[in-house]
Amino acid sequence: MWRGLWTLVSRAARGPHSPRPCTRQGSGYPAPGSGATIFALSSGQGRCGIAVIRTSGPASGHALRSLTAPRDLPPARKACLRLLSDPRSGEPLDRALVLWFPGPQSFTGEDCAEFHVHGGPAVVSGVLQALGNVPGLRPAEAGEFTRRAFAHGKLSLTEVEGLADLIHAETEAQRRQALRQLDGELGDLCRGWAETLTKAKAYIDFSEDDNLEEGVLDQADSEVRKLEVALGVHLRDARRGQRLRSGAHVVVAGPPNAGKSSLVNLLSRKPVSIVSPEPGTTRDVLETPVDLAGFPALLSDTAGLREGVGPVEQEGVRRAQKRLEQADLILAVLDASDLASPASCNFLDTVVIPAGAGNPSGNSQRLLLVLNKSDLLPAGCSDPHPDLPSHLLLSCLTGEGLDGLLEALKKELAALCGDPSTGPLLTRSRHQHHLQGCLNALGQYKQARDLALAAEALRVARGHLSRLTGGGGTEEILDIIFRDFCVGK
Numbered sequence: 001m002w003r004g005l006w007t008l009v010s011r012a013a014r015g016p017h018s019p020r021p022c023t024r025q026g027s028g029y030p031a032p033g034s035g036a037t038i039f040a041l042s043s044g045q046g047r048c049g050i051a052v053i054r055t056s057g058p059a060s061g062h063a064l065r066s067l068t069a070p071r072d073l074p075p076a077r078k079a080c081l082r083l084l085s086d087p088r089s090g091e092p093l094d095r096a097l098v099l100w101f102p103g104p105q106s107f108t109g110e111d112c113a114e115f116h117v118h119g120g121p122a123v124v125s126g127v128l129q130a131l132g133n134v135p136g137l138r139p140a141e142a143g144e145f146t147r148r149a150f151a152h153g154k155l156s157l158t159e160v161e162g163l164a165d166l167i168h169a170e171t172e173a174q175r176r177q178a179l180r181q182l183d184g185e186l187g188d189l190c191r192g193w194a195e196t197l198t199k200a201k202a203y204i205d206f207s208e209d210d211n212l213e214e215g216v217l218d219q220a221d222s223e224v225r226k227l228e229v230a231l232g233v234h235l236r237d238a239r240r241g242q243r244l245r246s247g248a249h250v251v252v253a254g255p256p257n258a259g260k261s262s263l264v265n266l267l268s269r270k271p272v273s274i275v276s277p278e279p280g281t282t283r284d285v286l287e288t289p290v291d292l293a294g295f296p297a298l299l300s301d302t303a304g305l306r307e308g309v310g311p312v313e314q315e316g317v318r319r320a321q322k323r324l325e326q327a328d329l330i331l332a333v334l335d336a337s338d339l340a341s342p343a344s345c346n347f348l349d350t351v352v353i354p355a356g357a358g359n360p361s362g363n364s365q366r367l368l369l370v371l372n373k374s375d376l377l378p379a380g381c382s383d384p385h386p387d388l389p390s391h392l393l394l395s396c397l398t399g400e401g402l403d404g405l406l407e408a409l410k411k412e413l414a415a416l417c418g419d420p421s422t423g424p425l426l427t428r429s430r431h432q433h434h435l436q437g438c439l440n441a442l443g444q445y446k447q448a449r450d451l452a453l454a455a456e457a458l459r460v461a462r463g464h465l466s467r468l469t470g471g472g473g474t475e476e477i478l479d480i481i482f483r484d485f486c487v488g489k
Contacts, residue, residue, distance in 0.1 A: 037063065038140035038148075039131045041124060048119035053127055056145055059136035060111040064100060066134050067093075067115070067127070073100050084115065086130045093126045094118055108145055109152030150470065156187040157470030161428060165245060172294035177244055177420035177427065186424040186431070187469045193230070193438075196223050197462040204455045224442060224458070231439045234426060240418035241425030243328060247289060247296035248416045250409075251323045253351065254333035255343035256304030259372035262396035263333055264301040267292065273301045285319050293410035295417050300327075305351070306343050328416050329366045329409075330355060336371035336393065339385060352389060366412055370394050374401060434468040437461075 037057025043050070055063050061073055066087040074080035077099065084093040097116040106112040117123050131137055146163060149155045155163065162181030169175040180186075200220040252260045261273035264286070272288045286301040300323050303316030324330060332352050334344050355367040369391040375398050385391070392408060394401035418425045426432050441461035448454035 037137045038144055039063070039128070039137055040140040040145070041128065042114075042145075043119070046119075047121065051117050051119035051124050053115040053117060053124070053131070054145065055113045055131065055137065056106070056108040056110045056140075056148060057136075058111060059134065060113040061100070061102075063131055063134045063137055064098060064113040067130055068098060074098060076100055076102050076105075079116070084117070084127060084130070086126070086133075088130075088133055093130060094123045096127075104152065107154065108148040109154050110148060156184065158187040158190070158431075158468065159184055160470075162186075165427065170289075171291045171296045173244060173414075173417060173420060174296055177241070177418075177425060180420055181424070181427070186426075189424050190465045190469050193227055194462050194465045196227050197458050197465070200224050201455050201458040201462070204451050204458070224445065228439065228442045228446075231435055231442070234424075235432060235435055235439065237418060237425065240416065241427040241431075242429065244296070244417035244420070244425060245427040247298045248328040248413055249300070249326060250292070250297045250329045250331060251300045251302060251327035252331045252333060253302050253305065253320060253324055253347075255335075255341070255347050256306055258304070258333045258335045258344075259396050260304070260333045261301055263331065263370065263372065263394070264288070264299055266396050266399070266402065268299060272299075284316055285323055292413060293406050295410070295413035297329075297413065304343075305347055324351065327365065329368070329412050332367055332369045333372050334369070336373050336385075337376040339371075339388075348388075366416065368392065368405075368408055368412060370405065372396055431468060434464040438464040 035057060037055055037059035039053065039055040041051060042054045043052040064073060065071075067084045068082040069085065069087070071082055074082070079097045079099050082096060082098045084096050084098075085091060086093060094117045096118070099114040099116075101107070101112040101114070103110045103112070115127055117127055128139075132139065146155065146160055150157065150160050159182050162178050162183075165174065165178035166182055169178050200223060203217055203220040252264055254260050261275050264273050265271055265275065268288050268290045270288075273286050284303070288299050290297050290299045292299075302320035302323055303313060305317055305320060330351070332347070332355075334347065335341075338344060352367065352369055355365045369389055371385070371388075371391050371393050373395060374393040375395040377393075392401060392405050394405055426435065438461045441457050441464065445454050445457035445461070448457055
């Protein structure tokens with residue numbers, strides 16, 4: 001009997017025909033076939049070989065006919081060469097490829113058209129002006145194409161976020177993570193969890209039915225407890241996904257003249273910092289976003305840590321120490337030829353050893369110890385300081401040891417940012433908020449002494465999962481997400 005019950009419950013949760021509704025209620029956007037038709041340049045500004053201009057809405061077909069008259073609409077989803085002309089003056093604008101995507105089989109779910117024109121500014125401007133003269137068309141707002149796709153059930157909210165991240169991805173790891181989220185991995189996981197809660201709530205709602213098989217409620221309770229464990233695991237990993245999206249904070253620190261600025265320039269592949277043999281050249285924190293072994297990072301060059309200097313440099317030292325406290329990963333740099341100096345010894349005692357260099361397990365701050373200026377060591381001396389914590393030899397001057405440092409950075413950043421191939425990552429604080437809310441509701445479920453209270457706790461938990469993927473989201477949240485898109489997306 002319970003299998004038949006679950007079939008009915010699943011149908012009620014998903015709807016009678018499709019797991020995704022055609023139109024999302026409360027999104028603020030009209031159903032397919034109604035409302036304004038929008039248009040925009042989708043391929044970015046500037047001169048290029050080909051520029052793509054797209055439309056979406058009920059007047060898309062009329063717009064396509066107006067610019068390609070007297071030709072009729074091309075076959076659906078087939079590129080055709082057409083002469084584009086201004087519908088008012090009849091003046092030729094360009095010879096372009098046009099495509100027709102009748103809804104609902106389109107990106108937005110509405111009728112859509114695309115114009116693949118030559119990418120010169122005059123051509124693009126002329127076609128956009130011509131579209132603006134077609135009745136019923138207006139310029140699109142930022143992210144409006146994707147928002148319409150969400151409103152018509154073409155993308156879940158987590159998939160929309162994945163698309164935004166894919167557009168802004170600058171490193172290989174960011175691209176992989178964004179693509180997996182766009183493919184629905186996080187949304188599918190949350191929907192699976194929601195089905196577990198729906199099943200458990202259904203068992204409670206029908207628990208007064210004496211025909212329920214023995215042990216069914218215990219089985220549902222066991223599934224909820226497994227879900228509680230899974231939620232806890234993902235919440236403990238929450239900062240990894242956010243680091244992958246925004247970049248890990250990597251701070252380069254050490255005593256004066258250890259080669260910190262040289263290392264920053266070497267890793268960023270550009271002259272970010274001034275390099276000078278004079279100690280104390282860097283007096284403020286210099287930050288630059290970089291791609292380190294495929295992972296995003298914010299690289300900070302800091303003032304050399306020492307005592308007994310002027311007030312300006314002391315302020316730089318204070319800022320450097322503050323950055324060390326905020327760092328996800330410390331690149332501790334020492335001069336390999338001057339390890340016995342008071343500044344080097346003090347740095348080892350106050351920064352390297354407390355941070356647990358070479359012991360990244362647990363919750364201790366991660367640190368890589370780099371002995372720079374290895375080119376100044378005696379010839380044939382492979383490791384002159386085996387008594388030091390685990391370290392890497394490097395010469396910023398010759399580049400020797402750079403490959404080993406990049407490999408070590410890749411391992412550290414993979415641990416900090418997570419591996420997109422191992423499963424969904426929580427890339428936004430919104431994800432963490434809803435999963436924490438779901439977990440809190442499951443805690444109330446465990447404490448409930450009344451079946452009605454237990455069912456209500458499961459309903460609240462399921463509501464958080466639904467809002468994570470876009471069900472019942474407020475307009476304020478949607479506005480924040482969609483404003484990150486460009487106008488043509």
